[in-house]
Amino acid sequence: MKTQSTPPNIGNFVKSLRDIGYTLEIAVADILDNSISANASHIQIHTVPNPEMIFCILDDGNGMTEYELVEAMRLSSKNPDDIRDVKDLGKFGLGLKTASFSQCKKLTVLSKQNNVISIKQWDLDYIADKNDWLLITPDLSDFKNIPLFDEFNNAETGTLVVWQNIDNYEENFSDSINKIILHSSLVFHRFLEDSFNRLKISFNGNNLTPFNPFNIAHSATQEKPSEIIRIDNSEIEISPYILPHHSKVSQQEWERYATEDGYIKSQGFYLYRAKRLLIYGTWWRMHKATDAHKLVRIKIDIPNNQDKYWGIDIKKSHAKPRADIKERLKVIIRKSTEIGSRPYQGRGKTIKDKTTTKFWQTVPIGGNDFRFGLNKEHPLYQNIKNLLDGNFKLLDIYLKGLEAYLPLDAIQAHLQQNPHEIKQETALSEDDIRSLVVQLKAQGLDGEYIESLLKTEIFKNNQEILK
DSSP states (O other), X not given: OOOOOOOOOHHHHHHXXXXXXXXXXXXXXXXXXXXXXXXXXXXXXXXXXXXXOEEEEEEOSOOOOHHHHHHHHSTTOSOTTSOOOXXXXXXXXXXXXXXXXXXXXXXXXXXXXXXXXXXEEEEHHHHHHHTSOOOXXXXXXXXXXXXXXXXXXXXXXXXXXXXXXXXXXXXXHHHHXXXXXXXXXXXXXXXXXXXXXXXXXXXXXXXXOOOOTTOTTSTTOEEOOOEEEEETTEEEEEEEEEOOOGGGSOHHHHHHHHTTTOHXXXXXXXXXXXXXXXXXXXXXXXXXXXGGGTTEEEEEEEOTTOHHHHTOOTTSOOOOOOHHHHHHHHHHHHHHHHHHTHHHHHHHHGGGOTTSBXXXXXXXXXXXXXXXXXXXXXXXHHHHHHHHGGGHHHHHHHHHHHHHTOOHHHHHHHHHHOGGGOOGGGGSOHHHHHHHHHHHHHXXXXXXXXXXXXXXXXXXXXXXXXX
């Protein structure tokens, strides 16, 4: 058999390697993974846009010897099938390089162990020019003026990652910073919350606040019992949560937990690998995202030895459970969504509440179909009908028009996006209610009718005004 070595064109290969699909915030998260795996307790991120953008990440972790640094700079430095330490957030041995190359053309890593500094650099333009993977050992003095160098130099151990020649930067600087902060606060929230081994991450000198997507501190959040799925010699822990209905939280809190994606896109599974959030806001096509289930969020905890069951990609931003795991998850979906829809089902049932006379009711129109209609047994409706006698027909058509053209799409859209901004009850002012009371009293109504009026929403919801 005849063979010949056919190495790739390095310049073209590097261009392909840079286009894996990282966003800036996902790339930063990959670098933070390495720092956490190195037992860092404080990670500092610093970036400045001018005169030339530079991005630096410093940790106080274990640091590396020169040999270890060279191996860390090697592409595919680890076998993805190797058994890792339970705290190791890595997978392919590619994250440092692919994440960095996606954003910049020059990656420099300075590492320190036992007060000995090692420094190595990948320069993609140099690699393409030489058509060879030539790792550079730059002069340390060239980096003495970069951000965080003094902190690195004064520490006993640690690693400083420096991005230069950043060329995949298109967004507004402040928007990009905000995305990194929001993403890191979410993805690493369990490390930031840990009472015993708490991690601190600071961005340009400001500490990140953890964002727990399950709003566990709120009394109205429902945390359901966890379930365990056993697979081979490992376990998957499933913990469903139902977030508070918007009536239970302030507008600010409601908007915060909606996230930038909104409640509908944020419902579903949240997959954690070794406490690090990988994937969130997905049903993996096992369930359709609906408004009724927008408060359902289900936490999945897996160790780092289950990657083969979940199809986790290089960026750690895509995963899909194996078929047998999916079948178990479907059962949990059914139970969780049934509970999660109750806040909305409960509010629908209040239309049929016998203790309060409502203005609206549900009207069946055949099969499972129904519409919302005015309650024609309402005492005010009956009063007006009797007063107008034969002249009521035109008003009745007008009211039927209101029923027929109830703007359901607009109501639903506003309830999804900004429910706290809807102030429907302001349509009826305190003066309107007082005026109604005066008019009704002038009619000399009997006791039975007055009793029926007191059951209506107007009078039950405004007792303070009527005193």
